[in-house]
Amino acid sequence: EAGVAQSPRYKIIEKRQSVAFWCNPISGHATLYWYQQILGQGPKLLIQFQNNGVVDDSQLPKDRFSAERLKGVDSTLKIQPAKLEDSAVYLCASSFGTVNNQPQHFGDGTRLSIL
Amino acid sequence: AQSVTQLGSHVSVSEGALVLLRCNYSSSVPPYLFWYVQYPNQGLQLLLKYTTGATLVKGINGFEAEFKKSETSFHLTKPSAHMSDAAEYFCAVSDGGTGRRALTFGSGTRLQVQP
Numbered sequence: 001e002a003g004v005a006q007s008p009r010y011k012i013i014e015k016r017q018s019v020a021f022w023c024n025p026i027s028g029h030a031t032l033y034w035y036q037q038i039l040g041q042g043p044k045l046l047i048q049f050q051n052n053g054v055v056d057d058s059q060l061p062k063d064r065f066s067a068e069r070l071k072g073v074d075s076t077l078k079i080q081p082a083k084l085e086d087s088a089v090y091l092c093a094s095s096f097g098t099v100n101n102q103p104q105h106f107g108d109g110t111r112l113s114i115l
Numbered sequence: 116a117q118s119v120t121q122l123g124s125h126v127s128v129s130e131g132a133l134v135l136l137r138c139n140y141s142s143s144v145p146p147y148l149f150w151y152v153q154y155p156n157q158g159l160q161l162l163l164k165y166t167t168g169a170t171l172v173k174g175i176n177g178f179e180a181e182f183k184k185s186e187t188s189f190h191l192t193k194p195s196a197h198m199s200d201a202a203e204y205f206c207a208v209s210d211g212g213t214g215r216r217a218l219t220f221g222s223g224t225r226l227q228v229q230p
Contacts, residue, residue, distance in 0.1 A: 004158070033217055042119075042205050042220030043159070056217060091158055103149070104218060106158030 002026065004107035006092050012113045018080035021110045025073070025094030031055075033104065034067055034077050035091040043091055049075065079112075087114045117142045117208045121221035129229045134178075134193040136224045138206030141187065147209040148189040149218065150180055154202045162204075165189065176200070201228045 005024040013019050025032050031050050035043035046065065048055040052072040060067070064083070069075040079086055089111050093104040122137040140146055147166045151159040163174025170182040180191045189206060203225050207218040 040124075040222070042207075042222050043218075044220070045217040048217050093158075103161045103164060106151075106160070108156070108158045111156075 004092055004094055004105055006090075006107035006110055008110055009108065010111050010113075012115065013082055014115045015084055016081040018078065019082055019112065020076055020078045021090050021092075021112075023075045023077070023092030023107060025075075025092070026096075026105055029094035029096050029105070030072075031095045031097075031102075032069055032075050033093040033095075034075070035093065037089040037091055037109070039088070046077070046090075082112075082114050084114050087112060117146065117210060117219045119206050119208050119219055119221035121204075121206055121224050123224055124222065125225045125227065127227040127229060128196045130198055131195050134191070134196045134200065134226065136191040136204050136206075136226065138180075138189045138191065138221060139187050140189060140206070140208045142208055142210070144210055148180075148182060149207045149209065150174065150178070150189075150191050151205045151207060151220075152202050153205065153223075159205060162191070196226075196228045198228050198230065201226055 007022050033048050034046040037043040046060045047057040047067045049069045052069050067077045089109040091109045093106045095102045095104045118141045120139045149164045150162040152162050153159050162178050163172045165172045165182045173179045178193045203223045205223045206221045209218050
Protein backbone atom coordinates (compact mmCIF):
# COMPACT_ATOMS: atom_id res chain seq x y z
CA GLU A 1 0.00 0.00 0.00
CA ALA A 2 1.12 3.55 -0.58
CA GLY A 3 2.46 5.31 2.49
CA VAL A 4 1.72 8.73 3.93
CA ALA A 5 2.62 11.38 1.37
CA GLN A 6 3.87 14.82 2.38
CA SER A 7 4.95 17.83 0.38
CA PRO A 8 7.09 19.77 0.06
CA ARG A 9 10.08 17.92 1.55
CA TYR A 10 11.97 21.12 2.26
CA LYS A 11 10.95 24.75 2.63
CA ILE A 12 12.98 27.85 3.42
CA ILE A 13 11.20 31.09 4.21
CA GLU A 14 11.88 34.33 6.03
CA LYS A 15 10.30 35.12 9.37
CA ARG A 16 6.85 36.67 9.17
CA GLN A 17 6.14 34.91 5.87
CA SER A 18 3.47 32.25 5.53
CA VAL A 19 3.87 28.60 4.57
CA ALA A 20 1.64 25.60 3.99
CA PHE A 21 2.26 21.88 4.16
CA TRP A 22 0.19 19.13 2.61
CA CYS A 23 -0.42 15.56 3.73
CA ASN A 24 -2.23 12.65 2.10
CA PRO A 25 -2.74 9.76 4.55
CA ILE A 26 -2.89 6.07 3.79
CA SER A 27 -6.14 5.20 2.05
CA GLY A 28 -8.87 4.29 4.52
CA HIS A 29 -7.13 5.76 7.57
CA ALA A 30 -9.64 7.78 9.55
CA THR A 31 -7.23 9.42 11.95
CA LEU A 32 -4.63 11.97 10.90
CA TYR A 33 -2.00 13.68 13.05
CA TRP A 34 0.38 16.57 12.61
CA TYR A 35 3.53 16.55 14.74
CA GLN A 36 6.30 19.12 15.13
CA GLN A 37 9.81 17.73 15.61
CA ILE A 38 12.40 20.29 16.69
CA LEU A 39 16.02 19.27 16.17
CA GLY A 40 17.19 16.98 18.96
CA GLN A 41 13.70 16.35 20.33
CA GLY A 42 10.94 13.84 19.90
CA PRO A 43 7.86 14.70 17.86
CA LYS A 44 5.19 16.76 19.60
CA LEU A 45 1.54 16.57 18.62
CA LEU A 46 0.07 19.72 17.09
CA ILE A 47 -3.36 18.48 16.03
CA GLN A 48 -5.30 15.24 15.65
CA PHE A 49 -8.23 14.72 13.26
CA GLN A 50 -10.71 11.90 13.10
CA ASN A 51 -12.26 12.03 9.64
CA ASN A 52 -12.81 15.78 9.20
CA GLY A 53 -13.30 16.60 12.87
CA VAL A 54 -10.69 17.84 15.33
CA VAL A 55 -10.05 15.48 18.26
CA ASP A 56 -7.23 17.41 19.92
CA ASP A 57 -5.64 20.74 19.09
CA SER A 58 -4.63 21.72 22.61
CA GLN A 59 -0.96 22.16 21.67
CA LEU A 60 -1.53 24.02 18.42
CA PRO A 61 -0.43 27.70 18.60
CA LYS A 62 -3.70 28.96 17.21
CA ASP A 63 -2.57 32.54 16.84
CA ARG A 64 -0.32 31.48 13.96
CA PHE A 65 -1.01 27.83 13.10
CA SER A 66 -4.10 26.45 11.40
CA ALA A 67 -5.00 23.07 9.94
CA GLU A 68 -7.88 21.61 8.04
CA ARG A 69 -9.06 18.29 6.71
CA LEU A 70 -12.15 19.32 4.83
CA LYS A 71 -13.15 16.07 3.11
CA GLY A 72 -11.76 13.73 5.71
CA VAL A 73 -8.86 12.67 3.51
CA ASP A 74 -5.89 14.96 2.87
CA SER A 75 -4.91 17.78 5.18
CA THR A 76 -3.14 21.11 5.10
CA LEU A 77 -1.16 22.74 7.92
CA LYS A 78 -0.47 26.46 7.65
CA ILE A 79 1.79 28.83 9.56
CA GLN A 80 1.14 32.57 9.30
CA PRO A 81 3.25 34.47 10.23
CA ALA A 82 6.25 32.23 10.79
CA LYS A 83 8.67 32.79 13.67
CA LEU A 84 12.26 31.64 14.03
CA GLU A 85 11.24 29.05 16.62
CA ASP A 86 9.01 27.35 14.04
CA SER A 87 12.09 25.87 12.37
CA ALA A 88 11.45 22.14 12.64
CA VAL A 89 10.38 19.04 10.77
CA TYR A 90 6.62 18.74 10.42
CA LEU A 91 5.49 15.15 10.37
CA CYS A 92 2.13 13.84 9.27
CA ALA A 93 0.91 10.45 10.46
CA SER A 94 -2.24 8.42 10.01
CA SER A 95 -3.83 5.42 11.66
CA PHE A 96 -6.72 3.10 10.96
CA GLY A 97 -9.71 2.79 13.24
CA THR A 98 -10.58 4.24 16.58
CA VAL A 99 -8.55 2.36 19.16
CA ASN A 100 -5.25 3.41 20.67
CA ASN A 101 -3.36 0.24 19.87
CA GLN A 102 -3.42 0.93 16.14
CA PRO A 103 0.06 1.93 14.98
CA GLN A 104 0.62 5.30 13.44
CA HIS A 105 2.24 5.45 10.01
CA PHE A 106 4.47 8.45 9.38
CA GLY A 107 5.35 10.38 6.27
CA ASP A 108 8.92 11.56 5.62
CA GLY A 109 8.13 15.05 6.86
CA THR A 110 8.65 18.61 5.70
CA ARG A 111 11.80 20.30 6.94
CA LEU A 112 11.09 24.00 7.51
CA SER A 113 13.90 26.52 7.91
CA ILE A 114 13.12 30.08 8.96
CA LEU A 115 15.70 32.75 8.10
CA ALA B 116 -0.65 13.26 31.88
CA GLN B 117 1.76 10.91 30.23
CA SER B 118 5.50 11.29 29.86
CA VAL B 119 8.44 9.29 28.55
CA THR B 120 12.07 9.43 29.65
CA GLN B 121 14.80 7.95 27.51
CA LEU B 122 18.06 7.60 29.40
CA GLY B 123 21.04 8.43 27.26
CA SER B 124 20.71 10.70 24.25
CA HIS B 125 23.61 8.87 22.58
CA VAL B 126 24.56 5.20 22.80
CA SER B 127 27.55 3.71 21.03
CA VAL B 128 28.13 -0.03 20.63
CA SER B 129 30.41 -2.21 18.58
CA GLU B 130 29.06 -4.28 15.74
CA GLY B 131 27.91 -7.61 17.16
CA ALA B 132 27.46 -6.27 20.69
CA LEU B 133 24.25 -6.11 22.70
CA VAL B 134 22.04 -3.09 22.15
CA LEU B 135 20.13 -1.75 25.17
CA LEU B 136 18.09 1.45 24.88
CA ARG B 137 16.28 2.52 28.02
CA CYS B 138 12.77 3.90 28.30
CA ASN B 139 10.71 4.74 31.38
CA TYR B 140 7.19 6.03 31.20
CA SER B 141 4.63 7.71 33.38
CA SER B 142 0.94 7.15 32.83
CA SER B 143 -2.16 7.38 34.98
CA VAL B 144 -3.86 4.61 33.04
CA PRO B 145 -2.59 1.32 31.59
CA PRO B 146 -0.41 2.43 28.74
CA TYR B 147 0.16 1.33 25.22
CA LEU B 148 3.90 1.52 24.49
CA PHE B 149 5.76 1.82 21.22
CA TRP B 150 9.29 1.98 19.86
CA TYR B 151 9.92 3.82 16.60
CA VAL B 152 13.12 4.17 14.57
CA GLN B 153 14.02 7.20 12.47
CA TYR B 154 16.70 7.18 9.80
CA PRO B 155 18.14 10.49 8.56
CA ASN B 156 15.69 12.60 6.58
CA GLN B 157 12.93 10.03 6.97
CA GLY B 158 9.80 9.64 9.01
CA LEU B 159 9.35 7.28 11.92
CA GLN B 160 8.96 3.54 11.39
CA LEU B 161 7.30 1.30 13.94
CA LEU B 162 9.65 -1.29 15.48
CA LEU B 163 7.27 -2.89 17.96
CA LYS B 164 4.38 -2.20 20.29
CA TYR B 165 2.93 -3.40 23.57
CA THR B 166 -0.79 -3.18 24.14
CA THR B 167 -1.93 -6.10 26.29
CA GLY B 168 -0.96 -9.71 26.86
CA ALA B 169 2.59 -11.00 26.68
CA THR B 170 5.02 -8.55 28.22
CA LEU B 171 7.94 -9.56 26.00
CA VAL B 172 7.31 -8.12 22.57
CA LYS B 173 9.23 -8.99 19.44
CA GLY B 174 9.57 -6.54 16.60
CA ILE B 175 11.23 -6.11 13.27
CA ASN B 176 14.96 -6.34 12.58
CA GLY B 177 15.60 -8.57 15.61
CA PHE B 178 14.57 -6.03 18.23
CA GLU B 179 12.49 -6.84 21.27
CA ALA B 180 11.26 -5.02 24.36
CA GLU B 181 9.86 -6.05 27.72
CA PHE B 182 7.08 -4.24 29.51
CA LYS B 183 7.78 -4.14 33.26
CA LYS B 184 4.87 -2.53 35.05
CA SER B 185 6.58 -2.55 38.46
CA GLU B 186 9.52 -0.61 37.03
CA THR B 187 7.43 1.47 34.59
CA SER B 188 9.96 0.52 31.94
CA PHE B 189 9.93 -0.61 28.33
CA HIS B 190 13.58 -1.08 27.39
CA LEU B 191 14.55 -2.01 23.83
CA THR B 192 17.16 -4.69 23.19
CA LYS B 193 18.86 -6.48 20.33
CA PRO B 194 21.36 -9.29 20.96
CA SER B 195 23.78 -8.35 18.18
CA ALA B 196 24.10 -4.89 16.66
CA HIS B 197 24.45 -4.41 12.93
CA MET B 198 25.81 -1.37 11.15
CA SER B 199 22.39 -0.78 9.62
CA ASP B 200 20.92 -0.29 13.13
CA ALA B 201 22.54 3.13 13.39
CA ALA B 202 19.62 5.54 13.69
CA GLU B 203 17.53 7.54 16.18
CA TYR B 204 15.17 5.54 18.36
CA PHE B 205 12.07 6.93 20.03
CA CYS B 206 9.98 5.42 22.78
CA ALA B 207 6.36 6.56 22.90
CA VAL B 208 3.31 6.08 25.09
CA SER B 209 -0.35 6.27 24.21
CA ASP B 210 -3.30 6.49 26.54
CA GLY B 211 -4.62 2.96 26.66
CA GLY B 212 -8.30 3.57 26.48
CA THR B 213 -9.61 7.03 25.72
CA GLY B 214 -10.37 8.76 22.47
CA ARG B 215 -7.12 10.68 22.41
CA ARG B 216 -4.83 8.45 20.40
CA ALA B 217 -1.82 10.67 19.87
CA LEU B 218 1.58 9.55 21.04
CA THR B 219 3.77 11.20 23.66
CA PHE B 220 7.37 10.69 22.61
CA GLY B 221 10.62 10.62 24.50
CA SER B 222 13.48 12.83 23.36
CA GLY B 223 15.15 10.00 21.48
CA THR B 224 18.38 8.00 21.66
CA ARG B 225 20.86 8.12 18.83
CA LEU B 226 22.48 4.74 18.33
CA GLN B 227 25.95 4.57 16.82
CA VAL B 228 27.40 1.24 15.73
CA GLN B 229 31.18 1.04 15.50
CA PRO B 230 32.82 -1.42 13.10
